[in-house]
Every structure is written in C-alpha cells, then in structure tokens.
Amino acid sequence: MRIEVRYIMKLRRKLAVSTLAASLVAGTFAGIPLSNKGLAEAMGFSSVAYAATLPSTTAAFQQKLRDLYEKAEELGYITQVDLARSQLTAVNFTSDAAVTELYNYVKSQVPAGHENEYTHLLDRDTFDGLFRLGIGLSLAMDNNVDILKQSMYVKAVNEFGKLGGVQDVQFEDFVEFANAIEADLKSHIDLTVLLKDAEYKQLLKDSLNRVLTADSTKFAKAYNNLAITNKRVNNIVDSIVGKMPGYKDGLKSLLIAAVSLEAKLEFDPTGDVRVRTPFLTFSGLRIGSPILSWTVSPNNLITIDNGQLVFSGEGTATVTLKANFNNQSVYSQQVTLTYRVPASTYSPPPVIDQMVLPDFGETMKALEEIAKKLVGASDTERARLLEEALKIVQQALNKAELDLSKSLRIEGDKAVAQPNQDSAKRLIAELKKAADQLKAKLKDMGANPAGISLPLKLDLGQTSSSAGEVTITKDILVEAQNAGFASVTVVVNGASMIIPISQLSADTTISLRKVTTSPITDKTKVSDIIDFNLSVGGQAVTNFKQPIQIRIPVQTPAGVDKELLTTAKIVDGKLVFVGGHLEGNEMVESRDTLSPYVVVENKVTFKDTASVQAWAGRSIQVLAAKGAIVGKSEGVFAPNDNVTRAEFVKMLISALDLEDGSATENFTDVNDTDWFAPYVAAAVKLGIVHGRSADQFVPQASITRAEMTAMIVHALEVTQNLKNDVTDMNAVLKVFSDASKINSTLKASVALAASKGLVVGYAGKFDPNGKATRAQAAVVLYKILNFKK
Numbered sequence: 001m002r003i004e005v006r007y008i009m010k011l012r013r014k015l016a017v018s019t020l021a022a023s024l025v026a027g028t029f030a031g032i033p034l035s036n037k038g039l040a041e042a043m044g045f046s047s048v049a050y051a052a053t054l055p056s057t058t059a060a061f062q063q064k065l066r067d068l069y070e071k072a073e074e075l076g077y078i079t080q081v082d083l084a085r086s087q088l089t090a091v092n093f094t095s096d097a098a099v100t101e102l103y104n105y106v107k108s109q110v111p112a113g114h115e116n117e118y119t120h121l122l123d124r125d126t127f128d129g130l131f132r133l134g135i136g137l138s139l140a141m142d143n144n145v146d147i148l149k150q151s152m153y154v155k156a157v158n159e160f161g162k163l164g165g166v167q168d169v170q171f172e173d174f175v176e177f178a179n180a181i182e183a184d185l186k187s188h189i190d191l192t193v194l195l196k197d198a199e200y201k202q203l204l205k206d207s208l209n210r211v212l213t214a215d216s217t218k219f220a221k222a223y224n225n226l227a228i229t230n231k232r233v234n235n236i237v238d239s240i241v242g243k244m245p246g247y248k249d250g251l252k253s254l255l256i257a258a259v260s261l262e263a264k265l266e267f268d269p270t271g272d273v274r275v276r277t278p279f280l281t282f283s284g285l286r287i288g289s290p291i292l293s294w295t296v297s298p299n300n301l302i303t304i305d306n307g308q309l310v311f312s313g314e315g316t317a318t319v320t321l322k323a324n325f326n327n328q329s330v331y332s333q334q335v336t337l338t339y340r341v342p343a344s345t346y347s348p349p350p351v352i353d354q355m356v357l358p359d360f361g362e363t364m365k366a367l368e369e370i371a372k373k374l375v376g377a378s379d380t381e382r383a384r385l386l387e388e389a390l391k392i393v394q395q396a397l398n399k400a401e402l403d404l405s406k407s408l409r410i411e412g413d414k415a416v417a418q419p420n421q422d423s424a425k426r427l428i429a430e431l432k433k434a435a436d437q438l439k440a441k442l443k444d445m446g447a448n449p450a451g452i453s454l455p456l457k458l459d460l461g462q463t464s465s466s467a468g469e470v471t472i473t474k475d476i477l478v479e480a481q482n483a484g485f486a487s488v489t490v491v492v493n494g495a496s497m498i499i500p501i502s503q504l505s506a507d508t509t510i511s512l513r514k515v516t517t518s519p520i521t522d523k524t525k526v527s528d529i530i531d532f533n534l535s536v537g538g539q540a541v542t543n544f545k546q547p548i549q550i551r552i553p554v555q556t557p558a559g560v561d562k563e564l565l566t567t568a569k570i571v572d573g574k575l576v577f578v579g580g581h582l583e584g585n586e587m588v589e590s591r592d593t594l595s596p597y598v599v600v601e602n603k604v605t606f607k608d609t610a611s612v613q614a615w616a617g618r619s620i621q622v623l624a625a626k627g628a629i630v631g632k633s634e635g636v637f638a639p640n641d642n643v644t645r646a647e648f649v650k651m652l653i654s655a656l657d658l659e660d661g662s663a664t665e666n667f668t669d670v671n672d673t674d675w676f677a678p679y680v681a682a683a684v685k686l687g688i689v690h691g692r693s694a695d696q697f698v699p700q701a702s703i704t705r706a707e708m709t710a711m712i713v714h715a716l717e718v719t720q721n722l723k724n725d726v727t728d729m730n731a732v733l734k735v736f737s738d739a740s741k742i743n744s745t746l747k748a749s750v751a752l753a754a755s756k757g758l759v760v761g762y763a764g765k766f767d768p769n770g771k772a773t774r775a776q777a778a779v780v781l782y783k784i785l786n787f788k789k
C-alpha cells in the first residue's frame with residue numbers, strides 16, 4: 001500500500017546542505033581540486049612536484065561522483081542531470097558580465113610590473129575554466145577532477161593564493177571554509193528553499209556573504225584581503241545559475257541518488273513487536289513518513305498501513321522493503337522480521353486511522369507569491385495581503401484531520417469510533433510542525449500569526465446510523481493541549497461541532513444524532529435536525545463558559561430566501577431562533593448551550609413597517625429572521641421608537657453571534673439577573689462598548705447615533721479585524737455640517753464608519769446626539785452583517 005507523500009521540504013532542506021556547500025565552494029570559488037595534501041604542495045607552492053596520481057581521498061571523491069551519477073541513472077533521474085550538464089557546457093563564461101567584472105577586478109589587483117608573475121591567473125580561458133570545472137563537480141562530472149590537475153589550473157590557483165597574501169594554505173583550510181558554509185546553511189535555511197530558483201540563489205548568496213563577512217577561515221581571509229565584495233560574488237551566482245534553469249533539478253536528482261547510496265534502514269520500536277515504523281537515517285537525519293512512502297513485497301503476514309509495518313499474526317517473514325520518494329523507489333533492502341504474541345491471547349490488529357494532511361508545500365508557495373506582492377505595496381494593500389496570508393494558513397490547517405471512517409463499529413443505532421492513540425499523536429505532531437513552519441514564514445513576511453489556531457479534527461465520515469459518536473482519551477487531549485491546539489472538531493455526515501479544548505479535562509465523548517421526529521410545521525426546513533451532545537469524565541455537559549461552534553449542512557430548494565435562513569434551537573418542541581451565517585453550504589453558529597438544532601427559513605412580517613419599508617424594510621426582515629431583533633408585540637415592530645443602550649447591545653451581540661457565557665462586567669447599574677446582562681458583559685469583554693462613566697453603563701438610556709456608530713465599528717474591529725485607515729478625519733466628516741457636535745471620543749469611529757458607507761447623514765447632517773430609532777438600528781446591523789473589507 002502506497003502512502004501519499006504530503007510534503008517533502010524537510011528532506012530537500014537537509015539533504016541539500018552538504019552538496020550545496022560543495023557546489024558553492026567549487027562553483028563560486030574557482031573549483032579547487034579536492035585532496036588531503038596541503039594546497040601549497042598540490043598547487044605547486046613548494047618544491048615538491050605535483051603528483052601525477054590522485055591522492056587516495058581525491059580518488060575516493062572521484063569514485064563517489066561516478067557512483068552518484070550511476071545511481072541517478074538507475075533511479076531514472078539521469079535526464080535532469082544531463083540537462084544541467086548540457087546547460088553548463090552552453091554557458092559562455094567569457095561573455096558573462098559578472099565573471100568578466102571579477103576577472104577585471106582581480107587583474108587590477110596585480111601590482112604594476114609584476115604581470116609576468118600571474119600569467120596563468122590572468123589568462124582568460126584558464127580563469128573561466130575554473131568556474132566551469134568547479135560547477136561541474138557539483139553535477140558529478142568526475143572527469144573534472146582529472147582536468148583540474150592540469151598545470152595551467154594548478155598554477156592559476158597558486159598565483160591567486162599569492163595575490164591574496166595568505167601563507168601556508170592547507171587543504172584542511174579549504175575543508176574548514178566548506179564546513180563554515182555548511183554550518184551556516186543549516187542554521188539559516190528556509191523550508192521553501194529549493195522550491196524556486198530565486199530563493200535557491202538567494203540562499204547561496206546569503207550564506208556566502210555571512211561566511212565571508214565573518215572572516216574566520218584562511219580561505220575567507222584571502223578573498224577579503226583582495227577586497228572581493230559580496231556584490232561581486234552575488235552577481236556571479238545570479239548570472240551563472242540563472243543561465244542554467246536545469247541546475248537545481250539536476251542537483252536534486254543527485255541528492256536523491258545520495259540517499260539511495262548512503263541511507264540506513266531502521267525501525268521504531270525495535271524488537272519483535274506487531275507494529276513497527278520503518279525510517280531511513282541519512283547524515284544524522286531521520287527520514288520517514290510522510291516524506292517517504294513505503295511498499296513491501298507481497299506476503300501473507302506483513303502489510304503497510306499509513307507508513308507502518310503491521311503483522312496480521314505471529315510469525316517470521318522475509319520481505320523486500322522499498323522507500324519511495326516522489327513515487328520513485330530510492331531505497332530497497334531485504335529484511336527478515338519476526339512477531340511473537342507476548343501473551344497467551346492474540347487480538348487482530350486494529351485498523352489504523354488515516355492521517356489526512358493538506359499539501360503544506362503548496363501553502364508555502366502561496367505565501368511566497370504573496371511575499372513578492374508585498375514589495376513596494378502601499379500600506380493598505382500590504383494589510384490586505386497579510387490578512388490574505390493569514391487566511392490561507394488557517395484554511396490549510398483546518399483541512400488536516402484523522403479519518404475515523406474505517407474504524408467505526410456499529411452499536412445499536414449509532415456508529416462509534418475511538419481514535420488510535422498513536423495515529424492521533426502523530427497527527428498532532430505533524431500538524432504542529434507544519435504550523436510552526438508556516439507561522440515562522442508569516443512572521444518573516446511581517447504578519448502576526450498569534451490568531452492562527454490548531455484544530456484537532458476527527459471525521460467519522462458518512463454513516464447510515466442515526467448517530468455518530470467518538471470518545472477521545474485524556475492522553476490525546478493533553479498531548480494536543482501541550483502542542484498548543486485550541487479546539488477539537490468532530491464531523492459526522494458533514495455536520496460538525498467545534499469545542500474549545502480547554503473545556504475538555506478528562507476522557508470526552510461527543511455525539512451528533514439525527515432526530516427524525518420534527519416539531520416544525522410552519523417553516524421551511526433546509527437541514528436535518530441534529531442533536532449535539534457532550535460528556536466529559538462521564539458527566540453530561542450542556543452549558544459552556546466559552547462558546548462552542550456548530551456547523552450544519554443545508555440544502556436550499558428553489559424559492560428559499562437564503563438571507564432568511566437561521567439556526568433554530570428546539571426547546572420543548574418549539575423553535576427559538578438564534579441566528580448564524582452561511583459559509584458555502586453550511587450554517588455556522590456559536591452557542592453556549594447544547595440542544596437539538598435545525599436550519600429553517602424564517603419569514604417574519606410586521607404590520608407597522610410600511611413607513612420605513614423603502615429604506616429599512618429588508619434590514620428589519622433579515623434581522624428578525626435571525627432572532628437578532630424582535631417585535632414589541634405580535635406583528636408590531638415600532639420602527640420609530642427609540643432604542644436603549646441595552647437593547648442595541650443585545651441586537652449587536654446576537655446579530656454577530658458573539659455570545660460568551662464566561663464574560664463578566666462591573667457596572668453598578670447592570671445586575672446579573674437583568675435580561676441584558678450577558679450581552680453587555682460579552683460586549684465589554686470584546687471592547688465593543690464602554691460605560692458612560694467608569695461604573696455606569698446606563699442601560700435604559702436611549703442610544704445616540706454616534707454611540708451606535710462607535711459600537712458597530714468596534715464590533716467590526718473584533719470580527720473582521722477592521723483597521724482605521726482614515727488619514728484625514730476632518731476631510732471625511734466635512735460632508736456633515738454638524739460634525740463639530742460629535743463627541744471627540746467618538747469622532748474617529750464615525751469618520752471610519754462614514755468612509756466605509758456604514759452610516760449616512762440626512763439633509764447634510766449626521767445628528768450625532770440624536771436618538772437612534774429601531775429602524776435605524778436594523779439598517780446599520782444589516783450593513784455590518786454584509787460588510788466586506
């Protein structure tokens with residue numbers, strides 16, 4: 001069974017380090033031939049003649065290049081390597097502006113009258129050849145080692161060392177320099193590197209610049225003594241690598257070949273256990289699923305499930321185990337494995353839950369595209385782009401889940417699941433790792449990832465049973481909490497319940513049951529009735545300090561007005577309308593109590609709204625449908641009555657689904673038993689409202705138009721991260737002849753609301769201290785429900 005490769009950045013990142021360092025040194029620093037002898041001797045610095053035969057370590061290096069090339073050919077990657085080689089051959093180094101500029105600079109450093117001491121270094125063909133041969137080494141061109149023995153290259157490097165003024169340069173100094181680059185790459189490399197050519201080149205340039213600036217090796221000192229600037233080195237990397245579009249893929253192909261040649265197969269745990277996880281070790285790195293997928297030769301005893309070897313029973317089997325990278329086998333080994341039942345009883349292996357991860361590599365690519373657009377963007381555009389980046393990351397994380405559909409068992413009329421402990425913890429670890437990487441990228445872009453949340457999502461899939469039920473152990477919940485997960489999501493037949501994980505302190509059972517008996521007679525029902533239930537530590541929980549979220553799939557037949565759809569709570573056979581909003585084909589609603597819920601079309605009519613129908617009729621109809629506003633009596637809305645501060649806060653919190661049972665307030669004129677107390681508390685907690693004094697909310701006072709405007713602006717700051725982008729407040733407010741009457745503490749909010757079209761005046765005036773009517777309140781609430789930044 002093949003396991004899909006979800007992302008591979010980690011493998012590319014780690015495996016690339018050594019080869020990148022070698023290619024950087026070889027390609028940018030004139031292709032030094034590898035030898036364990038001192039460069040002084042190998043390049044002719046001493047009287048000892050240059051050896052005609054290769055030192056053993058260099059011969060071994062040359063053989064390794066041949067082995068890499070042959071392995072790439074065996075794996076089917078040779079086309080990419082050969083393409084890069086052909087592109088290298090086609091590069092005209094003599095006409096390259098960056099190489100020419102460096103050549104002219106080196107030439108200018110030769111002391112006047114001493115040109116005859118540097119004839120080989122100043123020979124342009126030899127100078128260019130060093131670059132070509134050095135890059136060729138990184139493409140496993142083993143014959144380049146022999147070519148670099150030729151005296152013209154040996155003497156050219158000799159002359160370069162002399163010109164640099166660093167004495168007694170040894171091969172170990174070269175190694176030290178290469179190691180410095182390798183260490184720098186390891187500490188600075190980005191997960192998205194190697195995915196795009198521009199980032200790949202930038203990695204080379206940044207690492208090289210830092211190592212040269214540190215000036216801690218003899219090789220760096222030679223270049224610094226010659227004052228070869230970072231700009232010159234950067235230009236060469238940009239220019240030469242830019243002329244070889246296939247170089248990166250050729251290098252990757254050789255890296256895969258290196259894994260195939262040098263990796264070691266290991267298992268976790270060791271011993272004769274029934275389930276064990278294979279992985280490869282390469283250069284100290286553990287490489288396993290999901291970076292690699294695995295296949296096993298056919299047999300009756302061992303299968304591969306989600307990257308694990310699973311014995312169907314006890315016994316010994318000899319199998320060929322293959323590791324696959326990009327759907328290509330990169331490692332194969334025959335192994336003999338044994339499983340013995342530890343006790344007198346044997347239970348069939350459980351079905352291992354399927355971990356589903358989105359392609360976080362694609363998410364990182366999307367962030368990179370946004371990062372490019374940030375360059376030169378205006379402040380407004382930058383804010384929009386960063387918000388888009390945050391949204392992309394959250395959406396990607398929300399797609400990760402544990403698929404429990406294959407491990408369901410039927411108990412009566414319900415389908416029951418319990419996530420495999422190892423599978424759940426593996427999902428938690430993988431999702432946290434991806435989230436950390438994506439958050440780091442967001443920070444680099446200038447975004448604040450503090451609001452990014454991690455959901456532990458468990459999907460029971462589709463079931464014909466009346467109910468779906470899942471039990472999550474405390475161990476899994478603790479693991480998720482320690483990893484920073486914010487919530488647990490359970491999905492059954494497309495309906496879901498999202499619970500803050502902080503409220504789950506023990507083994508937790510969550511169930512979603514389809515109710516077949518319906519009390520609905522006068523409303524159009526567009527969803528199943530779903531009874532949501534939760535127990536923690538064996539005790540039923542129906543009220544929450546922090547709201548939970550329910551999501552109910554809807555089907556809207558022709559003729560149904562989607563704006564009039566609302567979630568309804570069924571209490572004693574009656575409907576209580578609680579609002580919610582559509583996201584695609586789901587109705588989403590936050591609740592602080594559990595009960596059966598359904599989605600209906602709620603048409604509400606009033607007999608006294610004709611006078612405001614033209615400008616407020618639709619707003620009243622929609623807000624009434626969602627239960628955010630109610631009539632003063634049957635069929636009576638009283639559109640021209642004033643709205644109190646308490647009434648408007650209740651309307652606002654209900655309309656935007658912001659109820660919070662854990663919120664508190666300290667106003668002396670708001671009692672815990674007052675009907676409006678929980679709404680005021682929720683609004684105060686979110687910073688939406690303030691009192692008219694430090695300890696007085698004045699709930700029964702009529703709300704002014706300016707106060708109402710400030711509240712809706714603060715609400716949008718909470719729900720949609722609205723920023724005040726008004727640069728000239730007075731210019732916006734000059735359309736109102738009475739702008740000077742707006743309280744100074746409310747002026748900025750009124751200006752922002754006016755600039756977004758949320759409030760308008762009448763006859764050139766805003767009337768900030770006028771009392772808002774119920775019809776006016778409905779209009780502004782309808783506008784914020786439909787507000788898009």
